[in-house]
Each structure stands twice: as C-alpha cells, then as structure tokens.
Amino acid sequence: MLLEAQGVEIGYGAVTVVKGAQFTLAPGEIGCLLGPSGCGKTTLLRAVAGFEPLRAGRLRIAGEEVSRPGTTLAPERRGVGMVFQEFALFPHLSVADNVGFGLRRRAAAERRRRVTDLLEVVGLPHCADAFPHQLSGGQQQRVALARALAPCPRLLLLDEPFSSLDVALREGLAREVRAILKKEGMTALLVTHDQQEAFATADSIGVMQAGCIEQWGDGPQLYHRPASRFVADFIGQGVLLPGTVLAEEAVETAAGVVNGPLPASYPPGTRVALLVRPDEVIADPQGGVSAQVEACAFRGADYLYTFRLAEGSKLLCTTSSYHHHPLGSTLKLRLNIRHLVVFPQD
Amino acid sequence: MPSEGQSWRGGGRPGIWPLATGATALLLALPVLTIASFLFTPAGEVWHHLAQTRLPDYIAGSLWLMLGVGVGTLAIGIPSAWLTAVCDFPGRRLFEWALLLPLAFPAYIIAYTYTGLLDVSGPLQETLRELTGWSYGDYWFPPVRTLPGAVVMLSLVLYPYVYLLARAAFLDQSVAVLEAGRTLGSGPWRGFFTIALPLARPALATGLSLALMETLADYGTVQFFGVDTFTTGIFRTWYGLGDAPAAAQLAAVLLGFVFTLLLVERWSRRRARYFHGAGGHRHFPRYQLGGLRGWAATGACLIPVAFGFLLPLLLLLRWALRTAPQGVDGEFLQLMANSFGLASVAALITLLLALLLGYGRRLAPGPVTRSAVRIAGMGYAIPGTVIAIGVIIPFAAFDNALDAWARDHWGIATGLLLSGTLGAVLFAYAVRFLSVSLQAVEAGLGRIRPAMDDAARSLGLTPGGVLAHIHLPLLRGTLLTALLIVFVDVLKELPATLILRPFNFNTLAVRTYELASDERLADAAPAAIAIVLAGIIPVILLSRTIARSRPGAADAA
Numbered sequence: 070m071l072l073e074a075q076g077v078e079i080g081y082g083a084v085t086v087v088k089g090a091q092f093t094l095a096p097g098e099i100g101c102l103l104g105p106s107g108c109g110k111t112t113l114l115r116a117v118a119g120f121e122p123l124r125a126g127r128l129r130i131a132g133e134e135v136s137r138p139g140t141t142l143a144p145e146r147r148g149v150g151m152v153f154q155e156f157a158l159f160p161h162l163s164v165a166d167n168v169g170f171g172l173r174r175r176a177a178a179e180r181r182r183r184v185t186d187l188l189e190v191v192g193l194p195h196c197a198d199a200f201p202h203q204l205s206g207g208q209q210q211r212v213a214l215a216r217a218l219a220p221c222p223r224l225l226l227l228d229e230p231f232s233s234l235d236v237a238l239r240e241g242l243a244r245e246v247r248a249i250l251k252k253e254g255m256t257a258l259l260v261t262h263d264q265q266e267a268f269a270t271a272d273s274i275g276v277m278q279a280g281c282i283e284q285w286g287d288g289p290q291l292y293h294r295p296a297s298r299f300v301a302d303f304i305g306q307g308v309l310l311p312g313t314v315l316a317e318e319a320v321e322t323a324a325g326v327v328n329g330p331l332p333a334s335y336p337p338g339t340r341v342a343l344l345v346r347p348d349e350v351i352a353d354p355q356g357g358v359s360a361q362v363e364a365c366a367f368r369g370a371d372y373l374y375t376f377r378l379a380e381g382s383k384l385l386c387t388t389s390s391y392h393h394h395p396l397g398s399t400l401k402l403r404l405n406i407r408h409l410v411v412f413p414q415d
Numbered sequence: 416m417p418s419e420g421q422s423w424r425g426g427g428r429p430g431i432w433p434l435a436t437g438a439t440a441l442l443l444a445l446p447v448l449t450i451a452s453f454l455f456t457p458a459g460e461v462w463h464h465l466a467q468t469r470l471p472d473y474i475a476g477s478l479w480l481m482l483g484v485g486v487g488t489l490a491i492g493i494p495s496a497w498l499t500a501v502c503d504f505p506g507r508r509l510f511e512w513a514l515l516l517p518l519a520f521p522a523y524i525i526a527y528t529y530t531g532l533l534d535v536s537g538p539l540q541e542t543l544r545e546l547t548g549w550s551y552g553d554y555w556f557p558p559v560r561t562l563p564g565a566v567v568m569l570s571l572v573l574y575p576y577v578y579l580l581a582r583a584a585f586l587d588q589s590v591a592v593l594e595a596g597r598t599l600g601s602g603p604w605r606g607f608f609t610i611a612l613p614l615a616r617p618a619l620a621t622g623l624s625l626a627l628m629e630t631l632a633d634y635g636t637v638q639f640f641g642v643d644t645f646t647t648g649i650f651r652t653w654y655g656l657g658d659a660p661a662a663a664q665l666a667a668v669l670l671g672f673v674f675t676l677l678l679v680e681r682w683s684r685r686r687a688r689y690f691h692g693a694g695g696h697r698h699f700p701r702y703q704l705g706g707l708r709g710w711a712a713t714g715a716c717l718i719p720v721a722f723g724f725l726l727p728l729l730l731l732l733r734w735a736l737r738t739a740p741q742g743v744d745g746e747f748l749q750l751m752a753n754s755f756g757l758a759s760v761a762a763l764i765t766l767l768l769a770l771l772l773g774y775g776r777r778l779a780p781g782p783v784t785r786s787a788v789r790i791a792g793m794g795y796a797i798p799g800t801v802i803a804i805g806v807i808i809p810f811a812a813f814d815n816a817l818d819a820w821a822r823d824h825w826g827i828a829t830g831l832l833l834s835g836t837l838g839a840v841l842f843a844y845a846v847r848f849l850s851v852s853l854q855a856v857e858a859g860l861g862r863i864r865p866a867m868d869d870a871a872r873s874l875g876l877t878p879g880g881v882l883a884h885i886h887l888p889l890l891r892g893t894l895l896t897a898l899l900i901v902f903v904d905v906l907k908e909l910p911a912t913l914i915l916r917p918f919n920f921n922t923l924a925v926r927t928y929e930l931a932s933d934e935r936l937a938d939a940a941p942a943a944i945a946i947v948l949a950g951i952i953p954v955i956l957l958s959r960t961i962a963r964s965r966p967g968a969a970d971a972a
Contacts, residue, residue, distance in 0.1 A: 118873055144872040145880075151873040157866035161888045171874035220875065 071096045071256045072117065072224055076126035077136075079112050086112045088280040090126070094224075094256055094273075099247065101259040101271035102282075105303070109280040111228055114260045118151050118226050119144035131223055150222035154229040156213040158201035164188070164212050165197040171220035187215040190249060206234045207242055214246060218253060225250065225257040231266055243269040264304055276300045292346075293408050294332070301344050301410060306373070306385055309342035311414060320411060323378045324358045324402065329409040340414035347373060349406045350386035352394075356403035360384060362394050376402065432878060433784065436775030439768060440787030443846050446805025447790075447797060450670055453663040461658040465648075465665070473648040473665070477672065479562055480569070480637070480644060481627050487570025488626045489619070491719045492577025497607055500585035503701040504712035511582075512958030514716060517723030518575045519950030521907040523635020524927065524943045526568045528727040530639070531734070531936035533559045560640040568636055571723040573629050577622035579957070584618030585611055620683035624676050631672055632798035634910035635928060645669040646800045646910060653804065653914070663808060666801040673796050728947065734940035742941045750942060754923040757837070758905040761844040762852075762898045768845055769852035769897070774882055777860050777868075788857075792850040799847055799911035806843045806915060810834040835917050843911045848901045855897035859890040900953045906946055 070093040077090040087109040094100045102110035115121045117128060119141055128136035130149065135142040150171075158167050165184050172180040188194045191211035201209055210230065217225055230246070231239040247270045250257050261267050267274050268288040275285040276299070284296040295301035301309070312322035314335045319328050320343055327343065335341060352374075360376035363383070372392060376384045386402065394400060458466075498504065499511045517525075533539055533556075540556055543549070558564065588611060634646040645665060653662040704712050735742075772791055776784040794802065810833040821829045833839055863886060871881045887894070909924045916925065923942040930939035 115869075118869070120869055120872075143877070144869070145875045145877055147873075149873060151870065153866040153870055155864070155866060157864060157870040159867065159871075159885060170871070173875070216870075216874070226873075 070094065070129075071098070071131055072100075072258065073129040074113075074117070074126070075129075077113065077116065077123055077128060078125035079109070079116050079121050080124050085124075086280055087116070090282050092275055092282060092285050094258060096256055097251075097254050099250055099257045099259065099270060099272045101261060101267045101274040102277055103261055103264060103267045103274050103303075104277035106262055108277040110260045110262075110277045113277075114226055114228055114258060117224070117258060118149055119147050148220075148223040150217035150220065150225045152210075152213045152217045152225070152227040152230045155233050156201075156209045158209055158212060158216070160201055162200075163197065164193070164199050164201070164204070167201065167212055168215045168219050170216060183219055184215075187219055190218075190252070191215045207238050210234060210242060214249065218249075218255065223256070225255050227257060227259040229261055230259065231261070231263070239263070240265060240269050246270060276303060278303070293410075295344065295410060298342075298412050301412070305346060307344055307346040308383055308385055309412070310345050310382055310384070312341050312343045312411070314339045314341055314411075320409065323380045323382050324384065324404055327404055327406050327409060329406065331409055331411060335411070335413075341411040342414050343406075344410035344412075345384060345404065345406065347385040347387040349404055350376070350384050351403055351405050352386060352388055352392065352400050353403045354401050356401035358402045358404075359399050360402050361399050362396050365394070365396060376400070432775045433779045436772055436779070436784055437787050439771055439775075440791040443768070443791040443794070443849060445809055446802045446843070446846055447670070447793060449805040449809050450663055450666045450801055453660065453667045454671075456660065456664075458664060459658070459660050461652070461656055461661040462664050465652065465661055469643070469648060469651075470665075470668075472643040473645050474668075476562065476637070476643040476647075477631065477645050477669075480565060480642065481630055483563065483566030484569045484573060484630045485623055485627060487566055488574040488577045489623065491570060491574035492622065493581050493612070493619070495574075495716050495719060496578045496581035496585060497611065498712050498716060500582045501611070501701055502704050502712060504704040504709040506713050506716070510713075510716040510720070512954075513720050513724075514578050515575045515954045515957055516720060516951070517572045518957075519947050519954050520572045520724065520727060521635065521909070521924070521946060521950070522569050522572050522629075522633050523639060523909060523931075524731075524947060525572055525723070525727050526565070526636040526639050527927070527931040527936050527939060527943065528730050529564075529568060530559050530931075532726075532730055533557075562640070562642050565636050565640045565642050568640075569630050569633060571719065573626040574719060574723070576625040576629075577619065580618040580622035580625075581615055584615035588614050617683045621680055624680035627676055628673060628796050631669065631676075632800070632910075634798075634800055634913075639931060645672070646798060649800050649804065650910075650914075659804075659808060663804050666804045669798060670801055673798070673801075677796050731940045731944050731947065734937040735944045737940075738937050739941055742938055747941060750921055750923050750926050751945065753921060754906055754945075757840065757922060758902045761841050761848070761905045762901040764841055765845050765848050765852045765901045766856075766894060766898055768849055769856040770882070772849075773853060773856035773860055774878075774886070776857075777865075778878055788853065792853045794846045794848065795850040797847065799843070799908055800914070802843050802846050803911040803914035806839055806846070806911075807834055810839055835915075837917060837920070840912060840915045840917075843915055844901075844905050844908065847908070847911065848904050851900050851904065852894075852897040855893050855900075856890070859893040860886065863889055896956055899956065903949050903953050906949050 072092075072094040074090050074092050077087060078085065079087040090113055092100065102113060104110045112121055116123060116136060117130075119135065122141045123136045123138050125138055127134060130147060135147055159170065162170065165188070168187055169180050169184045172183060175183070184197070185194070188197055191214055193208060193211055193215070196204065196208065196212070201212070204212065213230075227246075231243055234242065243266050259267070259270055261270075271288075273285060273287055274291060275282040276291060277283065278299045284291060284300045286294075291300060291304045295304060298309070301307065310322045310324060312320040312327075314331070314337050315321050315326065316337055317334070318330055319326055320331070320341060322343055324345070358378065360378050362374055363377045364375040366373045367390070369390065371387045371390055374386045374388065374394070376386055378384065384402065495510070495514050499507055499514065531537055535551060535556075543554070543556075544551070547554075631645065633644075634650065636642075637644045638647050638650065645668065649662050649665045649669070652658055652665055656662075768791075772788050776788050811831075814829075814831045814834050817832060818829045821827055867885055868881050871885050872878075876884060906922075907924060909928055912922055912925055913928065916922070921929075923945050927939045927942045927946065930936070930942070
C-alpha cells in the first residue's frame, strides 16, 4: 500500500477534528475525501502532508511511518506534493520558476528539461515566462499541478483543487487532471465537497462527516449501497420511505411491497426506512401506485418530479425531458429497486 | 477545518523557532521589567527627599506640558485635517503632504532654532532694538525658554500625528452619513461639529496619545528650556545625585503615566469598531471654498508648515552656511560616519529581530507567541530615558557580578563588558524601535496566505528556507521602508544615546545637543541640518502612502 491511515485522530485542546480515520491507497490509485465543509477532510489531508500532528494512530507512506503521536516527519521530507485550494503560486516567480521550485537541488539542464516536459503535459508550453497573475484560473490550476508533480512526489495531495474555478470549468478540468495523474502513474488523495468532482476524478471515495469516515468505496457503491443515512442523504438524491419488514426479503411501504435481500437481518415487523432513488421510481401506466405531481423541476436532460402518495409520503422521480406532467395531475408509478437499502426507523 | 489556535503550523518538529521567539521577547522586555520592578523596591533616602522636594514639580511640569501639547496638537491637527480631507482650496494637494513635514524636525532641534531666533541676542530682538532705539530691559518680549515655549515647540512638530489620523478618519467616514447631513441642510461647519468630529473621536484619541507619548519622552527640549519634567528629573537624579534606584523609581512613575496613556488609547480604539463607516472610499464631493474663504484655508494650512518646518529650516540653513566652512571638518565627517553607521546597524538588527518574532509567531500562533510579540513591541511607547536606565542597571549588575566572579576564580578583572559599549546603545535602540519594524513585518506577513508557506514546505523547503525564498522576496519593499524609518529614528534619538554611549563616542544628535547646551546654536546647525534632512525621508514615504489612500487614486489598495 502506498498510503496507510490507521486509526488517525487529530484535535486541539478539547476539540477532536478527525476521529479514527482508516483507509489505504494502492500505488497509482486516486482517492478522495468527500464531505461537507467542517467535516475534517482538509485537516486529515494536511496531516498526511505533515502540517498537522496526530493525537492517535499512524500514517505510513510506502511503508515508512511518517506520523504518529508525538512524531511528525517535516512536510519537506515526506516526498509528498500538494495542490492548494487557491493554488498558492509564488507571485514573484515566473511560471517556469514556480514549476522548477521543487527542483532546486537538480542540475540546471535537468531542471529545465523537467519544467518543459511538465508544462507540455499540462498543456501550457507557451506560458513558461508568464507570471501567475497573468494567467486565468484554469491555467493557474494547471501550473500548480505541474509544480506539485515536478519533484516526482511519492504521493500527490489536492485540497479542493477546483473550488476556486468557474463551475463550467470544473468537471472538464477534473477529468483532465485525472487523465494527467493516470498518465504519470501518480498516487493521489483529493479533498472536495463536490460529489461530481469526486466521481469525475477519483477511483475510491471516503465520505466524511463530523470527523469520521463513514464509508469508503467507489461511486456506484456509495450511491447504491450507502452504509449510513448520512451517506444516503449526502450522495445523490432520494427519499427515505417508511416501511415494515414483512419477511426476510420483503419490505412493505406506501408504494407497495418491495422484494430483495436486505443488507442486514431484521425481524419481521421492524419499522424501517427504505432508500428510494429518483431513477428507481418509474412512471408506468401499468404501475400499482397512484401519486400526484406536487413539484416539477426541469434540469435540461431530465425532469425531477416530486410525487405525493395518497397517505402523504413523497417520492422523487426522474423522467426524460419529453415527459411533462402538469402539477396536480395523478400518475401511476412503480418501483424498480435492485439493491434494498434500509435503515432502522427511529 | 484548517488549524485554529495553538497548533504548530510549521509541521514537523517545532525546532528552535518558538524558543528563540520567546527568549528574544523576554530579552527585549528586560529594561521595562527592570524599571517596573523598582515600583516594588523600598524607597531609599534620596527618593524620600525627592518626593518631598522635586517630585511635585516633575509631575506638574509633565502634566502641564501634556495638557498644553494636547490642546496645541488638536488645535493645529484637526482643522488642517478637515480642510485637506473634505474641502477644496488653493494648494490643497500640496498641503496634504506638506503638513507632515514638521515630523522631520526633532523637537529639540526646533527648540534650539527658535531660541536662536527669539532670544535676547537673536536677530529679531536685535532688529527691534535697532529700529526703536530701546535697550535690553526697556521692553517686554515673550520668553521662549519657558514651559509655554516648550508647549509651542512640541506642538509644532507633533501635530502631524493628530493630522494624519484625523485625516484618515475623515476620509474613512461613511460618505453617505455626511451626504445625509448635507441633504438635511448642514453646511461645512455644522457637518464638521455634529457629524465628522464625533465620528473621528477614536482616531483623534490615537493621534493625541501618540503625540503625548512623544511629549513624555522628550528630553532635549525641556532640558534646554529648563522645564522640570520626569525626563529632566531622571537625568538630574542619575547624574547630579548619582542615585540609580531613585532615578529608576522616577522612571517607573513615568512608565506608569505611559501605560495609562496606552490603556486609554487601547480602550478608545476598541470602541472605534462601532464608529467605522461602511461607505468605503467613494469619492466625496468636496466643499469648494472659493475666493476669500479659500485663501483663508490656504493660510490656515500654511501657518503650521511655515512655523513647523520652513522657517526653522531656513534659519538652520543660514547658520549652517555661515558656520560650515569651519564647522564641517574631519570631526564632523566622523560624526556623520558614527551616526550613519550606528543607525544602519541598529536598523538591521531591529529588522532581524522583528523577522524572528513575526515569523516565529506565524509558525506557532498561540497565546504565548502573541504575548511575546506584544511585549516586545511595547518599546515605541517607552521614553528613551526610561529604556536607557532599564538597560544600564541590569548590564552594570551583570558586569559587576562577572568581574567579581572572575577575580575570585581566575584572579583577573573583566571590567565592563556590556555597559558603556555600543552593544548597550544598540540594544536600547532595538528595544525602543522594534515595534516599527515589527508592525511592518507583521502587516507584510499577514498579506501572504499561509497556503504559500505550505506549498513551499511541500516542495522541500525548511521553515527558514520559506522565509528566505518566499517571504523575503515578497516583502522587500515593506522591509526596506521599515529599515529606513528605524534608521532615521535612531539618527534623531537623543536621551538614550546620551546616557548609554561609550566615552568619547559622539553622534550628530549628541553633538547638536552639546553645542546647543554651550549656547553655540549656529555651530550646531550643520549637524542639525543633517538630522532634519534625513528626517524628511520617512515623511516622503508617509506621503506616498497618503497619496495611495486618497479616494479615487488609481491603485487604491
């Protein structure tokens, strides 16, 4: 494993910012810490970089222990590169000097070659002599990436790397960054609050809340098999429909009986909440449930409808952009759920 | 999310920085702590004698001086600030910076100059006698070398503090508030008294307290005019009575005055937040003062510039031209070399200390480094006399202890290692002027985002490397300014230099003082001119800052 976090705890005084964080990254893997602001993801990333001391647990990079309580290997001796939220380019240095900053110990010719190569890789070969303030946000981002990659770090850390860019640029750039990282064979850990960015960039994602990693997995796993209510709520859209366990593989809800293996065993009669994603609700004249259109949002490629069932609970449903139903009209629905996700009802 | 408070922001082991920061701050606090400790030592016989005879005079002198200078600086500073901030009249743009020029004059030099002009043997009274045929004693002429005279002298050179802060406050005031006042029918006068002045109160308090701290610190003027104040009292007790504890106790009382001023200033600044306008720097339509009123405004601004700068400078130039042929010799060049060398080294040391403290605080933010930096930055408020006594007492104690120890163990005398050396002088300068560099360093570092440090660290730089490769290049301009200002401050400094300088080591300021004390005012002119000319440098720097902060300026930052 290239990066191992084992029971990592970080805090100051009475405040614990990160609790028992546990994950690994294989060489070449791109990991992501995803969560709302204040969840501790940036603090965990900074601990990996060596800027925050640990209160408990261990951090290992390529098998070498770099952090444990009381001992923190200095950031400059970890072989870890970092891309910062607002890029933190050095304003007094040209683009080439910024990229070459981490190569001070190399021979001049080698340094020049590496800088040229990297500017080529990030698509800015003509910007070598420009200064940071002359570049657009997207270009600064790429320079920051090139600068972090230049010394061939063992691990690259990216702290909200796209958040200061225009929304329109973000996803494209996220995919581009992923392509560059994959091409360089770089192991990377990214921090973001934006799931689209996480899905576009990362191989595996850890969802964090209140200092804990609630679940670690890839995008589809997080979407289809969320391990907690928080993950179910934070990733994608959906509703939690109240229901009752009938038998080992059946749950009865206001939208009918849904069959399938349950993630854990619940005795019959247990009150549960069933996760229903908008793409698992299908408007079908043959459907067994009738529901009234309560709200409707046009989103370009599709509509997102909010339906109200007879007894009051609500369902979200996406339909193609051609299916328009007026507010207040009544439709037939059916559920098409492949993996049952239920949580105990409180 | 990111670390707040006590964390060690540098990553890795804290290393030497926090320790060095704390130790430096403690060392710089030594003089003040020494003096403060005398508040708690039992008073000696001399002190009792002092308390019964001279102390009431010192207190009264200092208080009257503060009262007079307070009224004087406000009376000059507020109107000129208001006129240049919100009115338009002939010469306004010139006066915006020219009103700062008197800052270039140390109070003692302007005092010598006016004495030379107005004394019995001065050109003014001589002309008067020639014209009227009167002789000395036939007529009354206002005596210069008195307490009121000292008030006028100090007010003439210290009003720029009030002017600077009042002007900034007037410019900062919400445009909307003043405009609302105008739509409600209040003209320039009513707008000034009912809106602008009350809003500017916190800034006025700050400007006034700066002027009063300088007043308390002044030694040259009051000594020359024979006014009894704390500083003259400290000198007299130190040299005349030779009683160190009593001098230190006098210094401690003076220190109490200064801290009271500081507290009042802090308190008024805390309230300043609530007064701050939200209007930003929108262009304010100035009151156009036409015709006679415009020229009256010009005159009102010209008076302080003329009497605080132009007239004394011309007089000094005249004397200097007369005495320069004999006066500017090898000895004078030696004085220049001494002064400039000492000021350069002091400026450099002060800057290095400021970098150590400022950067140490950035690396390890927290209550410990914060108070260390706060304590080390106190010096600007402490009179040079107090610092000098606070330096000499522990240094002499160290020297004596070391000497005794060396005699006992090795049978040799080490003599005076610290006291009476340039090292002691430089240390006192560092204590007194550190805050100037420290403010510049802290403001400069504050503008560099912490992510910049982290980026450099992740690219392989040590904390020291970050300072050298990132911060210093980015802060070059700021640091140069700090160097210059400390350089000039040291050049002007008189009392601490006078007390601490090594035997036979003279500076421009000390020589000016000595010649003036011997009533050789014209002979003092060349050295005085050199000090004043150097003093113009920070005024230029200040006026450039002012030009940038002027509403509507192209690069208003």
